Amino acid sequence: MAAAWAAVFIIVIVSAVLPGCDGALLFASSYGDHMVLQRAPQRAVLWGFGPEGTLVTVSLSPGKQKPSPVTVSGGIWQVTLDPVDAGGPYNVTATSKAGTAALTDVLFGDIWLCGGQSNMLFKTSQIFNASEELALSDKYPHVRPFMVALNTSETELTDLIQVELPWSVPTASVVGKFSAVCWLFGRYMYEKLQYPVGLVESCWGGTPVEAWSSARALQQCGLGQTEDSPKDNSVLWNAMIHPLLKMTIYGAIWYQGEENAYHHQDKYNCTFPAMIDDWRMAFHQGSGGQTALDFPFGFVQLDTYKNSSIDDGFPAIRWHQTADVGFVPNPRMKNTFMAVALDLPDETSPYGTIHPRDKQDVAQRLTLGARAVAYGEKGLLFAGPYPSQVQSSEMFVSITYDQAVSVTPSKDIFEICCSGTRAPCGSMSRWVAAPIMQWGQTTVRLSASLCRPSEEVAALRYAWKDTPCDFKACPVYSATGTLPAPPFIISRYSGRGNIWKSY
Known part of the structure; x- marks a missing residue:
């Protein structure tokens, strides 16, 4: 399968000394200039590293925040801001006797996490009409992308090992290497919302849902740490999702399942809903209750791969993606929405038939679902006939x-x-x-x-x-x-x- 995993594991050696313990005051690596923080009524969470026991004060400028100092504990400081309406830009400053750390050009809006495997990783520069799409990039300065680098870990990490793309103001070169589904979804939503949208891409080609799931989620489906391969359970949850949990987010979109046509196919009707439930619980707890416990979760039902009568597992995975109900939202998968994509084959895709280039229709269908389910727009048809x-x-x-x-x-x-x-x-x-x-x-x-x-x-x-x-x-x-x-x-x-x- 295209975009397969790298053959070599990245071995992570976790130091006993956290960043900042040498005297520096730092923001966590998922923060940066040009970022988007979650708007009101939710409250944005800021955190980072510093010398043990020191007091850290976080201020927002311009703003009416009443900052209260927090103590660095275990090498980490964490502050929850007062609610801030959508807009900006703002400057965020963290100060202590150890020094100052600052973020500039910060906007407040809605943050969407984009996860999955290669069809979510698929770049905007690879889609149909890519040049026209990239030419529009700088017309959406309030849609801000951020990309997590590809890394694995056998234990749950506090911070990201590496950032592939820091928070950025969109340009053709930036958007060209960013997830097409994520970018298009974000800009289509911006056209409706008319306030900032933050996009966090964390995905890896050729990966099964088990790699993105915590051990506790997999246990719900009778799966444990039983394999010794690049598909090891939880290794991407540990390295590429767990470090994001303190971030307040609005929702998530997901494009994955191809790999599970060959890997625990019969379990996907359990593992996928269990992963969603577990992410919701973990982000809610990690953000101190600011990320909704039932945050909206959208996904793409699998597109096509082989034009043959052979059952390659894709029909079963499409069905399992709905917890064997056939549509969403449903009682097992509440507050979810789905983009059906089986009518978008691309037999001449230079990236392989498993990677169709029409990501615009995929994103448009996701946007309809988000408008209806995540934002409560009434009277909007967002799902096909059932x-x-x-x-x-x-x-x-x-x-x-x-x-x-x-x-x-x-x-x-x-x-x-x-x-x-x-x-x-x-x-x-x-x-x-x-x-x-x-x-x-x-x-x-x-x-x-x-x-x-x-x-x-x-x-x-x-x-x-x-x-x-x-x-x-x-x-x-x-x-x-x-x-x-x-x-x-x-x-x-x-x-x-x-x-x-x-x-």
């Missing part, structure tokens, strides 16, 4: 969707499982095509004629292939034609007539 009712007979399967649909005829994207034993359907069952016969404003009728007379329709699935359709050409979209229906698999209750449920 079945609200399914009925079947000997000849037809009728689907009623939860919204108006735009339909294009298709012979094979819907499939039915034909069973004569009322046994549960699986990947080895007899699945046959169910062509679209008719449709209405919210309904689609499928043919069940390929089932034998001795069989009944026992299950139904949609888009259950790696590449189910051509570019933006799946058969079912929202009425406007902009939001694709997500894949699903549902079955009949055995012995309960015409009642259906999700797998």
